Amino acid sequence: MVSVPIEERIAIQELSNLYPLYCDTRHYDKLVELFTEQCVFDESVVGAPSVAKSKAQLREVFREAEPRLGPLMHICTNHIISAFSGTTASGMCHVLAEGAFIINGEEHPFRIRGYYDDRYAKIGGRWYFTSRILKLLVPSQGSAPTIGGITYDTGSPHFKI
Numbered sequence: 001m002v003s004v005p006i007e008e009r010i011a012i013q014e015l016s017n018l019y020p021l022y023c024d025t026r027h028y029d030k031l032v033e034l035f036t037e038q039c040v041f042d043e044s045v046v047g048a049p050s051v052a053k054s055k056a057q058l059r060e061v062f063r064e065a066e067p068r069l070g071p072l073m074h075i076c077t078n079h080i081i082s083a084f085s086g087t088t089a090s091g092m093c094h095v096l097a098e099g100a101f102i103i104n105g106e107e108h109p110f111r112i113r114g115y116y117d118d119r120y121a122k123i124g125g126r127w128y129f130t131s132r133i134l135k136l137l138v139p140s141q142g143s144a145p146t147i148g149g150i151t152y153d154t155g156s157p158h159f160k161i
Contacts, residue, residue, distance in 0.1 A: 004084045012120055013079050015127045016093050020074030028062040036121055040131040046112055070107045072099025089120040112140045
C-alpha cells in the first residue's frame with residue numbers, strides 16, 4: 001500500500017466521488033471543473049466518439065452527449081491510490097454505471113462494469129483529474145449491437161481492457 005497522508009487521501013477520494021454526482025445530476029460545468037486545463041478523458045471503450053484532451057473539449061463532449069443521455073447512475077467504489085508524490089498521484093476506482101441512452105426517441109438501457117484509471121494533480125491546494133480513462137472489466141450491456149468496436153450482446157466475450 002502506498003503511503004498517503006490521510007487528508008490527501010480523503011481529498012483525492014472526494015474528487016473521485018464528485019465526478020459521478022455531477023455526471024448523474026447533469027451538473028456538467030461543475031464536472032468539467034474537476035479537471036486540469038490540459039487533461040485526458042477517454043470513454044471510447046464504450047463508444048464515446050472522441051477523447052477529450054482539454055477542459056474545453058471535455059465540455060463539448062458532455063454538451064454533445066447530453067441529448068442522448070437518459071437517466072443514469074454511477075456507483076464508484078474500491079478506490080485505490082497506487083502512486084503519490086505530494087503534488088501528483090494515480091489511482092483507480094471500480095465503476096458500475098446504469099441508465100439509458102436515448103436513441104431515436106426511445107430509452108435503451110445500458111450497464112457498464114469496469115474501472116476508472118485516474119491521474120491526479122494538486123494545484124493551488126486542490127486536487128484535479130489530469131486523466132480519467134474508463135476500462136472494462138467484464139462485457140458491458142449497451143444500447144446498440146456494437147458501440148466502439150465492442151459487442152454488447154449479453155454474454156459476449158468481446159471487450160477491450
